[in-house]
Amino acid sequence: MSSRLSQRIAFALLFLATLVVVLPVVVILAIIVAKGASAISWEFLFTMPRDGMSAGGILPAILGTLYLVLGAVLFAVPLGVAAAVYLVEYSGDNRFSRLVKLAIVNLAGVPSVVYGLFGLGIFVIFFRFGASILSGALTLGIMILPVIITSAREALESVPRHFRTVSLSLGASRWQTIRHSVLPHALPGILTGMILGLGRAAGETAPILFTVAAFYLPRLPQSVFDQTMALPYHLYVISTQVPGVPENVRYGTALVLLALVLLLNLAAIILRSRFRARKKW
Amino acid sequence: MVTRAAKFSIQGLHVHYGSLCALRDLNLEIAAHELFTVIGPANSGKSTFLNSLNRLIDLEAHSRVSGGIRLDGIDIRAGLEVEALRRKVGIVFALPLPLPISIYENVVYGLRMQGVRDAKALDAAVERSLRESYLWEEVKDRLRTPAMNLSGGQQQRLCMARILAGQPDVLLFDEPTSGLDPISTARIEETLLVLKEKYTIVLVTNNVAQAARVGDRTAFFLMGEMVEVSATSTMFTTPADSRTSDYITGKFG
Numbered sequence: 001m002s003s004r005l006s007q008r009i010a011f012a013l014l015f016l017a018t019l020v021v022v023l024p025v026v027v028i029l030a031i032i033v034a035k036g037a038s039a040i041s042w043e044f045l046f047t048m049p050r051d052g053m054s055a056g057g058i059l060p061a062i063l064g065t066l067y068l069v070l071g072a073v074l075f076a077v078p079l080g081v082a083a084a085v086y087l088v089e090y091s092g093d094n095r096f097s098r099l100v101k102l103a104i105v106n107l108a109g110v111p112s113v114v115y116g117l118f119g120l121g122i123f124v125i126f127f128r129f130g131a132s133i134l135s136g137a138l139t140l141g142i143m144i145l146p147v148i149i150t151s152a153r154e155a156l157e158s159v160p161r162h163f164r165t166v167s168l169s170l171g172a173s174r175w176q177t178i179r180h181s182v183l184p185h186a187l188p189g190i191l192t193g194m195i196l197g198l199g200r201a202a203g204e205t206a207p208i209l210f211t212v213a214a215f216y217l218p219r220l221p222q223s224v225f226d227q228t229m230a231l232p233y234h235l236y237v238i239s240t241q242v243p244g245v246p247e248n249v250r251y252g253t254a255l256v257l258l259a260l261v262l263l264l265n266l267a268a269i270i271l272r273s274r275f276r277a278r279k280k281w
Numbered sequence: 282m283v284t285r286a287a288k289f290s291i292q293g294l295h296v297h298y299g300s301l302c303a304l305r306d307l308n309l310e311i312a313a314h315e316l317f318t319v320i321g322p323a324n325s326g327k328s329t330f331l332n333s334l335n336r337l338i339d340l341e342a343h344s345r346v347s348g349g350i351r352l353d354g355i356d357i358r359a360g361l362e363v364e365a366l367r368r369k370v371g372i373v374f375a376l377p378l379p380l381p382i383s384i385y386e387n388v389v390y391g392l393r394m395q396g397v398r399d400a401k402a403l404d405a406a407v408e409r410s411l412r413e414s415y416l417w418e419e420v421k422d423r424l425r426t427p428a429m430n431l432s433g434g435q436q437q438r439l440c441m442a443r444i445l446a447g448q449p450d451v452l453l454f455d456e457p458t459s460g461l462d463p464i465s466t467a468r469i470e471e472t473l474l475v476l477k478e479k480y481t482i483v484l485v486t487n488n489v490a491q492a493a494r495v496g497d498r499t500a501f502f503l504m505g506e507m508v509e510v511s512a513t514s515t516m517f518t519t520p521a522d523s524r525t526s527d528y529i530t531g532k533f534g
């Protein structure tokens with residue numbers, strides 16, 4: 001076979017592979033938009049559900065998901081970044097830190113329903129938070145901790161070593177060095193981890209199933225100890241548990257969930273690129 | 282030589298990296314306001330020596346230091362906080378290493394870490410130290426621009442200003458001109474000669490001629506040992522040790 005021919009075949013195969021990857025995304029989006037767009041209206045986005053969820057809006061589910069995601073991120077980002085700083089900047093490479101790193105890798109592989117059971121046992125029952133936004137957000141937070149810690153670690157490790165040496169040589173303490181010469185430059189990477197975590201927290205059903213999600217609760221939560229509806233669970237409910245929900249309402253809900261995740265990601269990406277623009281070395 | 286108070290006095294200094302002995306039984310006094318130069322081939326322990334003086338050596342994972350170093354009679358381990366030591370003993374590295382922030386922020390970094398907040402004091406320190414390193418005229422109109430945009434020679438003078446801002450006693454230079462062109466090198470050397478009026482300077486250089494041009498005294502290091510130390514003019518005219526003369530006449534290294 002001539003080298004030109006084999007090159008052509010290789011390119012064709014690579015292109016096909018790319019197509020196979022992209023196609024499902026495009027098809028899913030197209031179907032959801034085509035079937036769901038007609039449901040989107042002010043009423044759908046900003047009012048309570050009516051008539052056994054077959055009419056009205058999905059406001060409580062939208063807000064519920066927003067609260068849960070923000071709560072999870074508020075809990076997981078500071079904790080995860082602190083852990084990563086400890087692992088990278090303080091602990092060095094000893095048996096304990098290797099054990100912690102191993103635990104984090106394994107934590108990332110735990111199925112989400114197991115996190116749900118864990119949240120039920122710890123937050124709902126043991127800490128007596130009940131089925132509440134607090135329990136759900138903490139459960140989701142723990143679920144996204146591994147990805148936050150891992151990307152924060154990578155971000156910290158990619159900050160050039162000489163930033164630390166220079167800062168210390170100018171009389172800064174170790175903490176000042178981390179605070180002023182390491183963390184600011186790791187921020188874009190930390191935000192990347194946050195974006196990944198956001199998307200996962202918004203879309204998962206299993207972790208919120210036992211810890212917060214309400215089947216049908218047509219009012220807005222008043223505090224973090226209230227239950228709430230949430231988009232992924234609501235979608236599951238109207239698709240499989242309640243008969244007679246119009247198709248465009250179901251796909252409209254999916255569309256809103258998708259848009260919400262994309263919007264949150266977009267916000268984080270804009271934030272990240274603003275930090276990147278300042279980074280020069 | 283006129284007897285002056287010793288700035289640094291070093292007794293029985295040994296430095297190991299793991300099992301490798303990088304500096305062996307060093308005994309040395311460095312006088313206040315002298316420009317002390319250190320020469321020697323690669324891996325002879327010159328950087329190890331400099332980094333011992335401000336305890337940057339502690340950052341190396343496997344380093345072990347024994348023996349004593351006194352600064353103005355005070356033991357640098359027992360008698361001083363490491364942050365205070367490093368403010369008194371500033372260092373300029375071989376590569377210009379500005380932090381990826383503005384020129385202004387580079388200069389005031391150490392002061393900010395010390396807790397200086399007063400904008401007037403910071404402004405004054407920036408002008409004073411940039412003038413001292415002969416960079417002021419070139420950058421006074423763009424203090425808020427990224428330090429990375431400066432040329433290599435300018436960056437190196439910024440690194441000098443950065444340690445001068447903290448009003449140190451001693452300036453350490455580790456081959457500060459090894460990455461620079463001859464004109465930038467000459468400017469740095471001129472600056473060194475002015476700065477020694479105010480500071481004690483230890484200059485490590487891989488350029489023997491540079492040591493001869495600017496040094497008051499010179500030490501020759503070889504494989505972790507200080508072979509010889511004497512007035513620079515003596516060392517370059519009548520070295521006591523044959524290894525020294527071999528090195529400065531370019532027979533090895």
Ligand SMILES: Nc1ncnc2c1ncn2[C@@H]1O[C@H](COP(=O)(O)OP(=O)(O)OP(=O)(O)O)[C@@H](O)[C@H]1O
Binds near residue numbers: 298324326341343487
């Ligand atoms: N962090 C370290 N870990 C292990 N060994 C080291 C470390 N730093 C230096 N060494 C070793 O210690 C010895 C002295 O190194 P040092 O950097 O002090 O030499 P130098 O005279 O500054 O050399 P150069 O002219 O190349 O800068 C060398 O053999 C070097 O390989």
Ligand SMILES: [Mg+2]
Binds near residue numbers: 327328329455
């Ligand atoms: Mg060196």
